Amino acid sequence: MSEERNEWCFACGRHNPIGLKLNFREMEDRYVSTFTAGPEHQGYDGIVHGGIVSTLLDEITARYIYAKGYNAVTARLEVRFRQPTPVGQELTVAGRVVGQRGKLYEMQADIRLPDGTVTAEGKATVMILED
């Protein structure tokens, strides 16, 4: 799948001027990205907006399957907001495959602070589309 496509992706596209411009790496069985939110990403003062938290979890899971060479979309996403996710600290976002049934991948993801505290967890179902 061409890396030139989808460059306006809000989470990872290079061309989106208001996007998060995430980068990714695979570490053993996990797909990982880091992101430091700014005030433009907050809801309440100092707290990352829940929609952005959800975006991070959504992206790390769906894009992992995309990175494996599939055309895939998020079919379901459940977010557990464990505690407020702060602006201005480096967040580590990680996702992994926990199950597969046919074209459905069950994924788990979390967001951690530098000290390892988990602020949010996601459970996603990612579906591979037919070409």
Ligand SMILES: CC(C)(COP(=O)(O)OP(=O)(O)OC[C@H]1O[C@@H](n2cnc3c(N)ncnc32)[C@H](O)[C@@H]1OP(=O)(O)O)[C@@H](O)C(=O)NCCC(=O)NCCS
């Ligand atoms: C996800 C999507 C492709 C599923 O389409 P669909 O028409 O329901 O899928 P299919 O008809 O191919 O269904 C395939 C199977 O997967 C199942 N399925 C679909 N979504 C599911 C989910 N979230 N969890 C579990 N199973 C699911 C269906 O029940 C079906 O099983 P069955 O035929 O045995 O009952 C479609 O709903 C979609 O495009 N949604 C939008 C995706 C999106 O925009 N995501 C955000 C951007 S990536």
Ligand SMILES: CCCCCCCCCCCC(=O)O
């Ligand atoms: C430059 C390559 C861009 C690839 C984009 C893959 C996007 C997959 C994740 C989409 C998640 C979503 O839209 O909810």
